[in-house]
Amino acid sequence: MPQQIKRLIVAFAFFILLFLVLRQVLKPSSFGDLGHYRADAIQENIDSELHYAGIDNCSKCHEDIHMDKAIGFHANLNCEVCHGPGMKHVLYAGNFTDRQLPDSLLLYKPVGRSDCAVCHQVNAARIKILFDTIDNSMIRQIDAMTHNPVNKRTNEKLNCIDCHNPHQP
Amino acid sequence: MKIDKTKLSRRDFFKAGTIIVGGIAVSSTFIPFDGLLFAIERPKGKGKWYGIGIDINKCIGCGKCAKACKIENNVLDEPFYFRSWVEQYTIKMDGSILVESPNGGIDGFKQSVPDEEIFKSFFVPKMCNHCAKSPCVQVCPVGATFETPEGIVLVDETYCIGCRYCVQACPYGCRYIDPGKGTVDKCTLCIHRLDKGMQPACFEICPTEARIFGDLNDPKSKVNEFLKNHTCMVIKPHLNTDSKLFYNALSSEVR
Numbered sequence: 001m002p003q004q005i006k007r008l009i010v011a012f013a014f015f016i017l018l019f020l021v022l023r024q025v026l027k028p029s030s031f032g033d034l035g036h037y038r039a040d041a042i043q044e045n046i047d048s049e050l051h052y053a054g055i056d057n058c059s060k061c062h063e064d065i066h067m068d069k070a071i072g073f074h075a076n077l078n079c080e081v082c083h084g085p086g087m088k089h090v091l092y093a094g095n096f097t098d099r100q101l102p103d104s105l106l107l108y109k110p111v112g113r114s115d116c117a118v119c120h121q122v123n124a125a126r127i128k129i130l131f132d133t134i135d136n137s138m139i140r141q142i143d144a145m146t147h148n149p150v151n152k153r154t155n156e157k158l159n160c161i162d163c164h165n166p167h168q169p
Numbered sequence: 170m171k172i173d174k175t176k177l178s179r180r181d182f183f184k185a186g187t188i189i190v191g192g193i194a195v196s197s198t199f200i201p202f203d204g205l206l207f208a209i210e211r212p213k214g215k216g217k218w219y220g221i222g223i224d225i226n227k228c229i230g231c232g233k234c235a236k237a238c239k240i241e242n243n244v245l246d247e248p249f250y251f252r253s254w255v256e257q258y259t260i261k262m263d264g265s266i267l268v269e270s271p272n273g274g275i276d277g278f279k280q281s282v283p284d285e286e287i288f289k290s291f292f293v294p295k296m297c298n299h300c301a302k303s304p305c306v307q308v309c310p311v312g313a314t315f316e317t318p319e320g321i322v323l324v325d326e327t328y329c330i331g332c333r334y335c336v337q338a339c340p341y342g343c344r345y346i347d348p349g350k351g352t353v354d355k356c357t358l359c360i361h362r363l364d365k366g367m368q369p370a371c372f373e374i375c376p377t378e379a380r381i382f383g384d385l386n387d388p389k390s391k392v393n394e395f396l397k398n399h400t401c402m403v404i405k406p407h408l409n410t411d412s413k414l415f416y417n418a419l420s421s422e423v424r
Contacts, residue, residue, distance in 0.1 A: 035209065037315035041325035048361045051241045052370045077376045081233050085240050118277040119231045119376065125257050125278070125290040126229045139229045139377070 051085035054078075058086065061093065065167050072168035082115070082166065084108040116160045117144040209316040211301065212386065217319045219358060220385035222395040223294055224417045227379035230255055230292035232274030234371035234380065238296075239275070241359060241370035248272040250345050252356040253296040253371050258422060260288045266422050293416070293423050294380065296371065297322060297343040297356035298403070301411035305335035305344060314353070320413060321358045329353050340408050385413065 033039040058079040059066035122141040238253040255274030259267040313328035329352035336344045347354045359369035372382045383392035399417035
C-alpha cells in the first residue's frame with residue numbers, strides 16, 4: 001500500500017473518532033428518542049402558562065349567572081368570550097371572602113355598544129337564516145348605529161345592556 | 170477483482186455489474202431505503218391522532234378565536250403575527266374575489282361592499298393544519314420543527330436557527346418569525362391545554378361551535394361525527410400535505 005494512503009487512513013480514523021466523541025458530548029440526551037428532534041421540546045411546549053379557564057370553572061362560583069345564561073339565547077357562549085381570560089381570577093378570587101377583589105383580578109366587563117356589535121353587527125357574511133331553519137349558525141343581526149341608540153323620552157344615550165340582560169338577552 | 174482498463178472484457182463487465190447491483194439489492198433487505206418515508210405515521214389502534222373541523226356555515230366572524238389565541242399563547246400584539254386568524258371572503262356579482270382580514274378579525278369585521286354587489290360572502294377561520302406530511306417539517310435543516318406522535322407540529326425554540334425555510338414552505342401561511350426571539354413561532358394546538366384535559370383556547374371560546382376538535386382515531390369523537398355528517402374538504406388538497414384541518418362548506422375560492 002502506498003505511503004500516502006496509509007497516512008490518509010490514519011487521518012480519517014482520527015477525524016471520524018473526533019466526530020463521534022464530539023457528537024456524544026454535544027447531542028442533547030433526548031434527541032432522537034421519538035424522531036429527528038429533541039423529545040424534551042414537547043414537555044417544554046406543555047409547560048407554558050394557562051390563561052383561559054373554561055366554562056366549567058366559572059359556574060363553580062357564579063352558579064346563578066350560569067343558570068340564567070343556560071336558558072337564554074347566549075347559552076352556548078363561554079363566559080370568557082365576553083369577560084376575557086379568567087385563569088388568575090379563578091385561582092385567586094376565592095381568597096377574597098369580603099367580595100372585594102383587587103383590580104388585578106377583576107375581569108373586563110363588555111358594557112359598550114361595540115362589544116356586542118363584534119358579533120351582532122349586520123354583515124352579509126353572518127348568515128341570517130340558513131335554508132329557513134332555526135339553526136345555531138343563525139345569528140340575529142342589528143345595526144349598532146340605528147338599533148335604539150337613544151332613549152326617546154329622555155334623549156339619553158342607551159347601551160345594549162340597558163335593555164338586554166347580557167346573560168339572558 | 171482487478172479491472173484492467175485497457176482490456177475490459179464483456180465477462181469482466183458483467184461480473185462487476187452483477188456484484189454492484191446485487192450487493193445493493195441484498196444489503197437493502199437488511200437496511201431498507203427509507204428516504205421517502207415520513208417521520209411520523211398515524212398510530213394504528215390505540216394512540217391519539219388529533220384532527221380539527223371548522224364549519225364555515227356557522228362562523229359569525231367575531232374574531233374571538235384569534236384574540237383568545239393571542240392571549241393564551243402570548244403572541245405579539247402587532248397585526249402581522251397570528252397563529253389563528255379569520256378572513257372574510259366576498260365574492261362579488263362580477264366574479265371578483267375580495268379577501269379581508271383587518272387585524273386578523275380581532276376588532277370585528279365591517280362589511281365593505283354594499284349588499285347589491287355581493288354574490289356571496291363568508292368567513293374562513295384559519296390556523297395551522299397540522300399536516301401529517303408537513304412541508305415545514307421536511308425542510309427544517311436542524312430538526313427544530315417536528316411532529317409529535319399525536320400528529321401535532323411543534324417548534325423547538327432552543328434549536329431553531331431562524332432560517333425561515335419553513336415560513337416559505339408552509340402553503341397555508343401559518344408560521345411567522347418572532348422578531349424578539351428570532352425564532353419561528355406557530356400554533357401548538359394549545360398542547361399545554363390538551364395535556365390538562367382542556368380544549369385549545371380557540372375551540373373553547375367559539376360562541377357558535379363552528380370549531381370542532383377531537384381524536385381522529387376514536388370513532389366516537391366529535392370530529393369524526395362532524396366528518397361523517399358534513400361534506401368536508403381540506404384547503405389545497407392537490408399539495409398532498411395530508412392536512413388534518415377539515416372545513417365544511419369550503420368554497421373553491423378559498424386559498
